[in-house]
Amino acid sequence: MIIKTKDLTRVYTTDEIETTALDHISIEINDGEFVAIMGPSGCGKSTLLSILGMLDRPSSGDYIFNGTDVSRFSEKQRSQARKGSIGFIFQSFNLIEELSVFDNVELPLLYQKIGTSERRERVEKALERMNIMHRKNHFPQQLSGGQQQRVAIARAIVSEPSLILADEPTGNLDSANGEEVMKLLSELNADGTTIVMVTHSPYDANYAHRIINLFDGQLVTESVKKEFHV
Amino acid sequence: MIKNYLKTTLQNIRKHKFFAVINILGLSIGIASSMFIAMYIVDELSYDHFNKNGDRIYRVVLDGKLGDQVIYTTNTTGKLSDALRTEVPAVVTATTVRGWGSTSMLYEDRSFIERKAIVADSAFFKVFTYPLLYGDEKTALKEPNSVVLTEKLAVKYFGNASEALGKLMVIDGDSVSFKVTGVAKDVPDNSHLKFTALLSQDSFKKRFDNDVWLNNNVQTYYLLGPNATYQQVDEQMEGLLQKYTSPILQQFMGATLNEMRAAGGEYRYSSQPIYDIHLHSIYSDELDPQGDVSYIYILLAIGVFILIIASINFMNLSTAKSANRAKEVGLRKTMGATRQQLIGQFLIESMIFSIASAVIALLIIYLLVPSYNMLTDKMLIMQSVFQPTIVSILIAVVFVVGILAGSYPAFYLTSFEVIDVIKGKLNAGSKNRAVRGVLVTFQFWISIVLIISTAIVYKQLKYAQDKKLGIDKDRVLYVISAFRLKNNSEAYKNALDAYPEVESTSFTTTRFPGTNNNSVYRSKGDERDHLLASYAADYNNQKTLGFKIKEGRFFSPDFPTDTAAAVVNEATVREMGWTHPLEETIIDFNGDAEQIERKVIGVVEDFNFESLKDEIRPLLILYATNTPSIAIRFNGKDYKEVISKAEEEWDKLVPNEPFEYSFMSDEFDSQFRSEQRLMKLFTLLTGLAIFIACLGLFGLTAFTAEQRTKEIGIRKALGASVWQINTLLTREFNKLVLIAFVLAIFPVYYLMNGWLNNFAFRISMGIWVFVMGGIISLIISWVTVSFQAQKAARANPMEALKYE
Numbered sequence A: 001m002i003i004k005t006k007d008l009t010r011v012y013t014t015d016e017i018e019t020t021a022l023d024h025i026s027i028e029i030n031d032g033e034f035v036a037i038m039g040p041s042g043c044g045k046s047t048l049l050s051i052l053g054m055l056d057r058p059s060s061g062d063y064i065f066n067g068t069d070v071s072r073f074s075e076k077q078r079s080q081a082r083k084g085s086i087g088f089i090f091q092s093f094n095l096i097e098e099l100s101v102f103d104n105v106e107l108p109l110l111y112q113k114i115g116t117s118e119r120r121e122r123v124e125k126a127l128e129r130m131n132i133m134h135r136k137n138h139f140p141q142q143l144s145g146g147q148q149q150r151v152a153i154a155r156a157i158v159s160e161p162s163l164i165l166a167d168e169p170t171g172n173l174d175s176a177n178g179e180e181v182m183k184l185l186s187e188l189n190a191d192g193t194t195i196v197m198v199t200h201s202p203y204d205a206n207y208a209h210r211i212i213n214l215f216d217g218q219l220v221t222e223s224v225k226k227e228f229h230v
Numbered sequence B: 001m002i003k004n005y006l007k008t009t010l011q012n013i014r015k016h017k018f019f020a021v022i023n024i025l026g027l028s029i030g031i032a033s034s035m036f037i038a039m040y041i042v043d044e045l046s047y048d049h050f051n052k053n054g055d056r057i058y059r060v061v062l063d064g065k066l067g068d069q070v071i072y073t074t075n076t077t078g079k080l081s082d083a084l085r086t087e088v089p090a091v092v093t094a095t096t097v098r099g100w101g102s103t104s105m106l107y108e109d110r111s112f113i114e115r116k117a118i119v120a121d122s123a124f125f126k127v128f129t130y131p132l133l134y135g136d137e138k139t140a141l142k143e144p145n146s147v148v149l150t151e152k153l154a155v156k157y158f159g160n161a162s163e164a165l166g167k168l169m170v171i172d173g174d175s176v177s178f179k180v181t182g183v184a185k186d187v188p189d190n191s192h193l194k195f196t197a198l199l200s201q202d203s204f205k206k207r208f209d210n211d212v213w214l215n216n217n218v219q220t221y222y223l224l225g226p227n228a229t230y231q232q233v234d235e236q237m238e239g240l241l242q243k244y245t246s247p248i249l250q251q252f253m254g255a256t257l258n259e260m261r262a263a264g265g266e267y268r269y270s271s272q273p274i275y276d277i278h279l280h281s282i283y284s285d286e287l288d289p290q291g292d293v294s295y296i297y298i299l300l301a302i303g304v305f306i307l308i309i310a311s312i313n314f315m316n317l318s319t320a321k322s323a324n325r326a327k328e329v330g331l332r333k334t335m336g337a338t339r340q341q342l343i344g345q346f347l348i349e350s351m352i353f354s355i356a357s358a359v360i361a362l363l364i365i366y367l368l369v370p371s372y373n374m375l376t377d378k379m380l381i382m383q384s385v386f387q388p389t390i391v392s393i394l395i396a397v398v399f400v401v402g403i404l405a406g407s408y409p410a411f412y413l414t415s416f417e418v419i420d421v422i423k424g425k426l427n428a429g430s431k432n433r434a435v436r437g438v439l440v441t442f443q444f445w446i447s448i449v450l451i452i453s454t455a456i457v458y459k460q461l462k463y464a465q466d467k468k469l470g471i472d473k474d475r476v477l478y479v480i481s482a483f484r485l486k487n488n489s490e491a492y493k494n495a496l497d498a499y500p501e502v503e504s505t506s507f508t509t510t511r512f513p514g515t516n517n518n519s520v521y522r523s524k525g526d527e528r529d530h531l532l533a534s535y536a537a538d539y540n541n542q543k544t545l546g547f548k549i550k551e552g553r554f555f556s557p558d559f560p561t562d563t564a565a566a567v568v569n570e571a572t573v574r575e576m577g578w579t580h581p582l583e584e585t586i587i588d589f590n591g592d593a594e595q596i597e598r599k600v601i602g603v604v605e606d607f608n609f610e611s612l613k614d615e616i617r618p619l620l621i622l623y624a625t626n627t628p629s630i631a632i633r634f635n636g637k638d639y640k641e642v643i644s645k646a647e648e649e650w651d652k653l654v655p656n657e658p659f660e661y662s663f664m665s666d667e668f669d670s671q672f673r674s675e676q677r678l679m680k681l682f683t684l685l686t687g688l689a690i691f692i693a694c695l696g697l698f699g700l701t702a703f704t705a706e707q708r709t710k711e712i713g714i715r716k717a718l719g720a721s722v723w724q725i726n727t728l729l730t731r732e733f734n735k736l737v738l739i740a741f742v743l744a745i746f747p748v749y750y751l752m753n754g755w756l757n758n759f760a761f762r763i764s765m766g767i768w769v770f771v772m773g774g775i776i777s778l779i780i781s782w783v784t785v786s787f788q789a790q791k792a793a794r795a796n797p798m799e800a801l802k803y804e
């Protein structure tokens, strides 16, 4: 089991107003699963994803990642644990504008201190897989939305993570490009990568094995769409 | 319209509180420091201007050249003022002033040593303006045995200044009492001539009747006629020299004044305006230490630098925030505002900042006046901020800072094209960023120049103070004015020698640093004149002061003829050109009396008996006992014990005379008091400059981090650690600081080398001071930037990434 949470709670405090973004969430996600998180705007989907990605810490509750309790990890430990094992894909692509396509994809490997030749090899492999190799020297602004998202996916998979977290990966794309992104994610999942994806689109959610529904920070239902065998 | 601008300004301050606080804090500290500097400079420039006829008061100085020795001195002959009064029509009146050193004064049971007594003749108050609270200026110094006290002193002895007039005081244990004939207002701080008591010259008539034209040991001042020029006086003083001095020169040295000049010598009186004395004097033998105009320039430069640094903060932070303002500018433009109007708006805005900062600066000044006074030994009061000069400077500073800080943002921000702003197509501002980089580099350039210079000044002063003098200046106590012991002086010395703490004692005519005697001597068989400094002391002097014998021996009771012998230093041997000094004899002209031939019995290693700013001069040591000072060499650390024993013995012998002492090390160190004071001031100002520069850097990093939050978020999500994010942000600024450092090296080297050349004994700068300065500034900027960068790096990246 790659992810297991117990009573995960996240409270935001701003100007003395407390918002409970996550309210005692307990979920389990197995290795190789493809899970979609759904729910109305503001129900806590992104918050959950950022805690699962160890970008944020829960206010209370436990989070066991790959058998280790990471919920009390320090900033440094989280950064260490995240590196190389989790890839992120965002709705707004979030490529660094000052860096070329190649450099953007290379970035996670730089932080893992991987040698030059191996980096080049892996970046090119990821770009080829995403079918965007011919644009490797372009800058993000010069690409279409679909192309940018493919670069972002290439960047997410270049360090060969076991888990990919995607927050509305198709939110900014037209249906054709969106479909392509979903296909790529399914392929990655078929190759063994666990995927947790936030989405508003029931159509996209169909690609997942299982759907987790949140409402107002609470877990409402879990529905299994497809058979998944461990 | 102004109201509208005011509203937007206030709105902007409210919206960007952090930036407004940084701007105003930097500007107000900058303005406050520059106002302190302005007050310091205005005070320094005001010296002696309280004299009603100050622009017509001159001091006579002496330029001399004897062989290779050049003499510039404020000492003149006691004969001069009379001659100026009676024989020089361009002079209204002239006065003679003599430093009287430490003087004991007694009234009933109140007895103290006064260090600032001077002797003056009755023309004193006609030349200078030192108003009398009680007594009559015309007559106060006329009679023998008259004394004029300052108000403070009158209160000290009589409890009330109004009681002083007509009272009788015993001065220097004299048998005749002095009558208080006047109470003067305390001498202003900005007077080059400082005194607490004025003794009438005629009190010492017998002694001063011995004054001769060749003897220069008093200060002469004169008041120039309203339509005369000092050049006329200079010409006529030349006439006086020809008339009076030249014959004496011929009598003693076998050459008239003209013959002496023909042989390359010089001896000439000239006039120095009193306004020049405090800052522009190159003459030695001042009664009080004076200032130096180069320090005024340095302070001025630092003041300007600090204001520039603070203004740059304003420029950088306003342009950095330009994206926010661009929309406002675009909107105003579409509504018909011209560029001029917009520029005006931004200038008014920076002016508002500048004025607000000035108000806070006044508050800072108010709070810091006591610390400032402590630091500078000045007596500033808050009211002096409101004198017209200072107020005009403040207004000028506010105005210049407002324009300087506001102009670049104004021109930059109003240059946007409306259409680009509306479309949100604002270029990331790479040119603007480059300009900011240049400005930050400049700020750090200034800071680094100040850091390294201050370090070098500190190193030099420390070196000068710790330098081996050639005598052991520590643990030597001087008993001052020991002549007041009268016949008891031997007994006193013997009593001190009996204590185990006392290693040795010696009578001496002079307390180092300095000697009060410089005269012309010759080597027997040689017609050339040589100027030698001299002092006289007894057998134990060498042992007590701890200088070393190079050849021969010091005075000894075993050789009765030693009392007429001479000991010289190595510089004298060089000056005389001797190869076998112990076979030489010195001709001592001995004033008006019979000349004496003194056999050289010893040569001492050169030691520093004067200021460390001067080379070691030729020195002649003569024998004498029962002199005005006693030097006591003691062992151990307990100097208080030694003082109390010396005082106890003193009181046994002369209970009515106050006991007074000083330490040789203090007197040497006090030569550097003005430098130390400036050192403290420079250090403080350097600190403030750096602080303001760091404030700017702090704000700029906050801005950069804000601008790059998204990038920081992405990098973090991809695995960058806090440290790596930190490096990302600090790298950019470190580069600038490094550039500033490299650019600072040469100018600092050049400037400080020039300064160090003022010292006869100077340090070499060494690369370490520079390396240290560079490292310190790197660390300071790194810490400042990191402070902000850490905050950015620790934020949850999801916040930055989730919304587009």
Ligand SMILES: Nc1ncnc2c1ncn2[C@@H]1O[C@H](COP(=O)(O)OP(=O)(O)OP(=O)(O)O)[C@@H](O)[C@H]1O
Residues within 6 Å of the ligand: A012, A013, A014, A019, A020, A021, A040, A041, A042, A043, A044, A045, A046, A047, A048, B799, B802
């Ligand atoms: N930094 C924050 N401070 C305070 N409240 C926050 C913060 N971030 C999120 N919230 C609140 O937490 C709740 C959950 O936010 P979250 O971003 O997880 O919603 P979401 O389900 O991803 O919504 P959307 O579908 O619109 O992206 C919301 O009510 C939001 O206002």
Ligand SMILES: [Mg+2]
Residues within 6 Å of the ligand: A045, A046, A047, A167, B802
């Ligand atoms: Mg969301």
